[in-house]
Amino acid sequence: MAHPLFEKHQSLLQRAVEAVRRRTYWSAYSENPKTYGENAIEEGRQAFMAYLDAAFYLDQPGVMGRVIAEPSPYGLNLDISFPRCAPDALIAAAKGAMPTWVRAGPDLRAAVCAEILERLNARTMEIAHAVMHTTGQSLMMAFQTGGPHAQDRGLEALAQAWSEMKNVPETVVWEKPQGAHPPLVVEKRYTVAPRGIALLLACATSPTWNAYPALFASLATGNAVIVKPHPSAILPMAITVALARQTLKDAGFDANLVSLLVDDSGTPMAKDLAVNPDIRLVDCAGRTEYAEWFEDNARQAKVFTHKAGVNCVVVESTDDYKGMLRNLAVTLSLHSGQTSMAPQVILVSSEGITTPEGTHDAHQFGRDLALAIGTLVEDSARAVEVLGAIQGAATVACIDAMREFGNESGQILRDSSPLQHPHWPDARVHTPLLLRAEISDHHVFMEERFGPISFVVETATNSESLAVAERAMREKGGVTFAVYSTNPVMQQLAEETAMRAAVALSFNLTGGLSLTQSAAFSDYFGTGANPAATASLVDAAFVTNRFYVLETRRDAG
Amino acid sequence: MAHPLFEKHQSLLQRAVEAVRRRTYWSAYSENPKTYGENAIEEGRQAFMAYLDAAFYLDQPGVMGRVIAEPSPYGLNLDISFPRCAPDALIAAAKGAMPTWVRAGPDLRAAVCAEILERLNARTMEIAHAVMHTTGQSLMMAFQTGGPHAQDRGLEALAQAWSEMKNVPETVVWEKPQGAHPPLVVEKRYTVAPRGIALLLACATSPTWNAYPALFASLATGNAVIVKPHPSAILPMAITVALARQTLKDAGFDANLVSLLVDDSGTPMAKDLAVNPDIRLVDCAGRTEYAEWFEDNARQAKVFTHKAGVNCVVVESTDDYKGMLRNLAVTLSLHSGQTSMAPQVILVSSEGITTPEGTHDAHQFGRDLALAIGTLVEDSARAVEVLGAIQGAATVACIDAMREFGNESGQILRDSSPLQHPHWPDARVHTPLLLRAEISDHHVFMEERFGPISFVVETATNSESLAVAERAMREKGGVTFAVYSTNPVMQQLAEETAMRAAVALSFNLTGGLSLTQSAAFSDYFGTGANPAATASLVDAAFVTNRFYVLETRRDAG
CATH class of the missing domain: 3.40.605.10 (Aldehyde Dehydrogenase; Chain A, domain 1)
Incomplete structure (x- = not known):
């Protein structure tokens, strides 16, 4: 005779095992x-x-x-x-x-x-x-x-x-x-x-x-x-x-x-x-x-x-430039980048980004992404629902330090600023800091910067973008890797990069799915095979x- | 379409998976x-x-x-x-x-x-x-x-x-x-x-x-x-x-x-x-x-x-004293104890061993086990089939060092001696060395002694036997643990000991199964949870x- 508690939960357990094997959408709790x-x-x-x-x-x-x-x-x-x-x-x-x-x-x-x-x-x-x-x-x-x-x-x-x-x-x-x-x-x-x-x-x-x-x-x-x-x-x-x-x-x-x-x-x-x-x-x-x-x-x-690691995004081409910008803006802002899945380095080559409307260069992309973030956080009541508050004071100090770097190099694409929370006057809320960095600044952008801090880095070629991403994730660890490309060759190269860096890869997220979302019974969180995680x-x-x-x-x- | 090689081996693979799940007897290769x-x-x-x-x-x-x-x-x-x-x-x-x-x-x-x-x-x-x-x-x-x-x-x-x-x-x-x-x-x-x-x-x-x-x-x-x-x-x-x-x-x-x-x-x-x-x-x-x-x-x-570790045998009681001796003699002699499954320490309490023919004390048991080994190796043609040869010269040196210990303490139950191989005149063959040791000799018997070297150790009580075995296997590792007991309470205590030491337990082996046998698809070799193995x-x-x-x-x- 099975124990009553096992009788009660047996079918849930069986359904959950099935879900793990299938990996299609399933959730037990609403x-x-x-x-x-x-x-x-x-x-x-x-x-x-x-x-x-x-x-x-x-x-x-x-x-x-x-x-x-x-x-x-x-x-x-x-x-x-x-x-x-x-x-x-x-x-x-x-x-x-x-x-x-x-x-x-x-x-x-x-x-x-x-x-x-x-x-x-x-x-x-x-x-x-x-x-x-x-x-x-x-x-x-x-x-x-x-x-x-x-x-x-x-x-x-x-x-x-x-x-x-x-x-x-x-x-x-x-x-x-x-x-x-x-x-x-x-x-x-x-x-x-x-x-x-x-x-x-x-x-x-x-x-x-x-x-x-x-x-x-x-x-x-x-x-x-x-x-x-x-x-x-x-x-x-x-x-x-x-x-x-x-x-x-x-x-x-x-x-x-x-x-x-x-x-x-x-x-x-x-x-x-x-x-x-x-x-x-x-x-x-x-x-x-x-x-x-x-x-x-x-x-x-x-x-x-x-x-955590240095999660990277490589942008090569997209058939939905605006959707990409909106998706990236949300991803960079969600809980102020305080998850190990948040991207830190966005790599764009000097060849620019191919879109249906033409090619956008890295500078244009940086300005457009800054604007997209601005649009997202302009209404503070809506912004705090996305940003939440900064968990630790050390993160605010890190924002300040990175602003210093940006001021010195003159490359702040969008500065971080405190935001008044409509219900919690003492809440620690800060908008994301978006910086430009040169490849030679790798000592800055290839160290983990926890919180709402990210870098747009211009590379010489898309191959260099992949190479920089691979090195960052192999050496510093990576939990997520996003690639925007409509080019099958580039996609193939990106998959090989992801395999060598042992990092989960997301292609062309432009809709409702954020890079930082990881669904139980379907997505593996971390691979356990690069420095970001052993499990x-x-x-x-x-x-x-x-x-x-x-x-x-x-x-x- | 499946690859022809997969079609060729698919049913074998499926049968093998089934065998792993069932763990009853199965073998693919004769x-x-x-x-x-x-x-x-x-x-x-x-x-x-x-x-x-x-x-x-x-x-x-x-x-x-x-x-x-x-x-x-x-x-x-x-x-x-x-x-x-x-x-x-x-x-x-x-x-x-x-x-x-x-x-x-x-x-x-x-x-x-x-x-x-x-x-x-x-x-x-x-x-x-x-x-x-x-x-x-x-x-x-x-x-x-x-x-x-x-x-x-x-x-x-x-x-x-x-x-x-x-x-x-x-x-x-x-x-x-x-x-x-x-x-x-x-x-x-x-x-x-x-x-x-x-x-x-x-x-x-x-x-x-x-x-x-x-x-x-x-x-x-x-x-x-x-x-x-x-x-x-x-x-x-x-x-x-x-x-x-x-x-x-x-x-x-x-x-x-x-x-x-x-x-x-x-x-x-x-x-x-x-x-x-x-x-x-x-x-x-x-x-x-x-x-x-x-x-x-x-x-x-x-x-x-x-x-390897310090595998232990605890002898408390048996309904087949001769079968036990014969089994132990074979186990100690198989490939001259050169596997990580061979036992090294045999613990018998001063209360003696309960058998259908009465109680045998530790001294008697030591003499009887020495005799059983003697019977096994007296015919050299048969003996070499069990003993094989000593793989490394260092093992012979270890036998010599332990003989020294035995000579000093005067406790050699059965000395090891070179044996002439009937077909290979230069073969390195040596019979097992069986020693008596006191609990106070733990620095000797609780170190791994590779090869055909074992110790009969007299303890005060059967509880002490289990305690010594547990300490040896927890501290030095254990791959096998054998217990001879017809007493359900003793068996229960032995199982608890095995669980704490994370070592596989064999009860009352008196027939054809040796402690050192480990069958694929059924026996786990090592637990990975004590110092003898991480896998x-x-x-x-x-x-x-x-x-x-x-x-x-x-x-x-």
Whole structure:
């Protein structure tokens, strides 16, 4: 008899596995706010507001004190206090919780994970406000990215993990003929066994979307997970952890299979914990330098990182110049370029851009793109829905530094300026900075510049454009690569470039699809094969590295 | 239309995938010598002898000189010269060969790999003699392990790789509804893309068995493979590489997808090559210290190692004392303990061993096991079929050093002595050394002692036996763990120990199955989760880490 929880979620799991195999459009969780109820947004806001000035409840062991949440990029003072727990206490509790979880087996574990996702979905609007006020995303983006899209990614990882685990039978009788002698008969049992405890370091700009795949892949395969959110984005993952703990408890398991470790910028705890021998998996989405530290030092663990890179756009020709400009303007502006998918370098050759209306040179293109951005952000009420707020003050400093560069070289195509948010007077909102750069400025544009900063670079030829893009993405990493070309030869060369740089390639996006959109069950996020990431969301390697198969055999001849 | 080669091998591939999923007994390649023809053994011997005193033909680029094969452990002078090629030339050739191989796609690549296996199978007896005269295995073991068993393992890896690649569709149209607006329509293409060039370091004691899974997993997923055999076991992999190159060529591909890099002990080349940025996969079966070097230094690559450990046996009770002794004697003697599966430490508590005939104490057990080994090796003609020859002189030195330890502590249960081989007067044959050790000698028995050296260790309690085994395998690694117990509580504790140490567990082997036997399509070899190995043969992670999926999308709305 299957467990009732597995009966409840079995068809969802099967449908999700099918979706992963097909990769056509599918989504389990609605991205239409109305689905969540007439007053869902307001109810979510109230649920979120109730956390403010309060102590966040988490029944975890080893509490040593409390950490206060950082203020929102929108200027709201969060003042939520989270319990700070001793890592050793969380590890000890996690170890104690695992054996029962392992014995539960793949079906029940997957079902409990699906139940957590269902409950997360019910709390989508509350989490949306929490994501908005920690990451700076606009509410609508925080809702979609932090809610249904993150849940879909979590379900995608869960489905991959479940499917891979189900490829391993539980017990077999192995019977080998021995000619005239009686056969060798051996009873064998196979147990999907966890690697150990997973440390999940969530990021500041998209905490749930980046973390859910790892959370569910690790948990479904039997591991306990310690979630360490970025100090500036604790609340979304705190809500997630609290809900996961309650779900585990309700299903009869030890809540300590998922726990929250909070720290503040003054006393970071991740690095100490990551080298603990009991930590066997580390997932880290974050700054390149930070994530690389874990790759280099957490040698006892399998380390999955999503960093950033220098994403490139090569523009050679288009049959929709205006559509291209509009699409690029949106792509550069979405959440102020604060995702690892945002492009930084736009390469145009001195041969210009072929369009149905004639050829536009790189200078003209730069001016036109600046205008397109201007059109997008001229109405501040509409602009803030696209731009959101700048998550960290360091990003504003980076804009300032790059403006300096532009002033010195006299190549500012569109300056960045602060923007007044209609509802949040203290919100940190800045329009995108668009610069021109020469190939000789490669030390400037070929370093990652986080935030709404991009460069139009003129090359000698389209081949040089591809070569510069390839070098940037091979050396610095790349998550996205966009090429505008109607020329089949150029497209072929671009595909070869993408293969060598191991970066996903998007051709001729001029409509509603932005380069920075990555759909669960269809798009791979990162390849894991260039410096931008060691993992891909969600390929088979992302889940198969989280468990091993323990075999027990006994003579039965 | 499917390629004829795929049509030829499709059903074999499908059957192999089914076998991996079922894990019941199945084998694709016969382990009955007669299947290979009436005079197959003799014909194989002649084919092997034809290599002696000759130049091994390999049409590879960058030849810089030649390397001479080392003498056989059986005393035969091989005097085969292999071309030594410049690593840079092999890398350049491999890079040039890959794009066409990638475009061929998973089905055709898998079919070419299956064709290589079919041709290897036809050359089984020739390879058997090559394995015998490089590893020291007896001819019959070299035939089975180096021939059909190695081929089965290769096919198992190929099937896993093919199955994982086939989970990824080639093209889809992704169509996302947009409410009242027209849907977003995106054409997406997914290409299974190789990580790069794989460096495969084959070992000295079982070169084909350990190497074929990596060879076929890497090749099938699109990577080029440079095979670097151990200087003392070049011939089996040279034959394999030459045959793979010819098969690739016959199928219309560039032979440089597989190449052989030979070196000698004086001028080793593996470490330099392993840190080359173009090397993205490293497989290494070998000594712990050696393999760990690659784990620590080849940071640009995914590194899969199979090292060795301190395998333990815990004896608590048995209903077949004589069967157990006989089984242990064979296990300790097979190929003179020169596999990573051979046990080294046998733990018996001072409570003794419960049997139907009463309790035997640890001293009695030690004497009885020594006698069982004596019975096995008393007839030298029969003994050499089990023992084979000692592969390396260092192993004889290790036996001597451990005899010293035994002499000092006065605890030699059965001394090792040279044995005259009836056909090969200069063969390096030595009987197993069985020692008693105290728990306080842990610095001696808890270090890996390669070869036919084992220790009977008396513990205070059966719990201590499990605890010592757990510590040995957690700290030093373990590939196999054998427990003799008829007690369900003890069995349960043993399973928990195995789970914590991440080591495969065998209960009560008293019949024809030896602890050191690992069957393709059923047994996992290594877990990849303790220090003995970072990989498991053949689990999903072994193949999924060798490729990434490159996505190309374009607006089609």
